[in-house]
Amino acid sequence: MGSNYQEKRVKVANYGTMKSSSDLLVPVPSVSSQCRLHKLAAAAMEQMAAAIARDLGIELKISSGWRPHRWKSREDYEQTLIRKYGSVKEGRKWLAYASPHETGLAMDIGVGGLAPNRKTAAAQRKTKLHDWLVDNAHEFGWHPYKQEPWHWEFPVSRSSWESGEVGADEALAFGLDDEYGDDEDDVVEDEFDDEG
Numbered sequence: 001m002g003s004n005y006q007e008k009r010v011k012v013a014n015y016g017t018m019k020s021s022s023d024l025l026v027p028v029p030s031v032s033s034q035c036r037l038h039k040l041a042a043a044a045m046e047q048m049a050a051a052i053a054r055d056l057g058i059e060l061k062i063s064s065g066w067r068p069h070r071w072k073s074r075e076d077y078e079q080t081l082i083r084k085y086g087s088v089k090e091g092r093k094w095l096a097y098a099s100p101h102e103t104g105l106a107m108d109i110g111v112g113g114l115a116p117n118r119k120t121a122a123a124q125r126k127t128k129l130h131d132w133l134v135d136n137a138h139e140f141g142w143h144p145y146k147q148e149p150w151h152w153e154f155p156v157s158r159s160s161w162e163s164g165e166v167g168a169d170e171a172l173a174f175g176l177d178d179e180y181g182d183d184e185d186d187v188v189e190d191e192f193d194d195e196g
Contacts, residue, residue, distance in 0.1 A: 004138040007146055010105045010153040012098035015161050017069055024104065024164045025066050031110035035065035038104030039164050041154040045107065048140040056112070056128055063110030063150075067101045093147075094118065100145075103161065105154045109133075114150040124149040 018025060018038065025036040028045055037045060049060035071077040074097065081091025100106035108116045112129030124130055130149050137143065137152060145151040160166045 005134045005146075006138070006143060008143040008153065008155045009145070010100040010103050010155050012100065012102050015103045015105070015158060017098075017102040018066060018104040020068060022104075028065060028107075029059070029061045030065070031061045031063050035062050035107075036104065037062075037065040037107060038154070038156075038161065040156055040160060040166060041065075041105050041107070044141045044154055048137065048142060051136065051140070052112075052129070052132060056132055058112045058129055060109065061111045062107045063116055064101060064108040065106070066104040067099065069098070069102055071097060100153055105156065105161065106145075107152055107154075108148075109150045109152065116148070116150050118148065121147075121149055 026039045026042045028042050052060050081088045085091035113127035142152045
């Protein structure tokens with residue numbers, strides 16, 4: 001695996017939860033229902049999608065992007081973990097209390113042999129798309145959550161997350177167009193696999 005295949009986790013504790021009504025959430029290509037990402041993540045996804053289409057002939061679409069906080073309380077969360085996984089300790093490996101998806105900076109890819117399903121994770125790591133992402137996603141600002149080959153995160157500064165504007169250094173690092181710049185860590189949910 002490439003030396004740039006490094007986790008750079010997006011944590012709700014560092015950003016907060018993006019409100020559903022935020023103008024910073026924009027639609028992105030998805031496999032089913034409409035998915036949204038933070039506009040900076042969406043711009044980087046669009047550029048990465050063009051490179052994937054060129055190199056692999058795959059149209060990048062996601063199965064999940066931004067989503068709201070799902071738990072009524074910590075107790076509700078822990079009861080679900082016990083019911084589904086047998087213990088809170090085991091469940092925390094698979095279900096987050098605060099998901100990176102709440103920030104709008106995380107996506108689950110749903111094409112090219114990738115899908116949010118932990119039972120097929122080993123096979124997903126052998127796909128051409130996963131190999132391409134391992135080698136190239138960092139060039140577009142995307143970083144893996146290594147436990148889930150379908151899940152990728154787009155870390156930005158807190159000020160960029162809040163404003164939707166990136167500084168020049170971030171814009172260059174992410175390969176974003178000038179219009180997105182100016183002149184100057186959690187477990188991820190396996191939401192589709194209910195048989196755990």
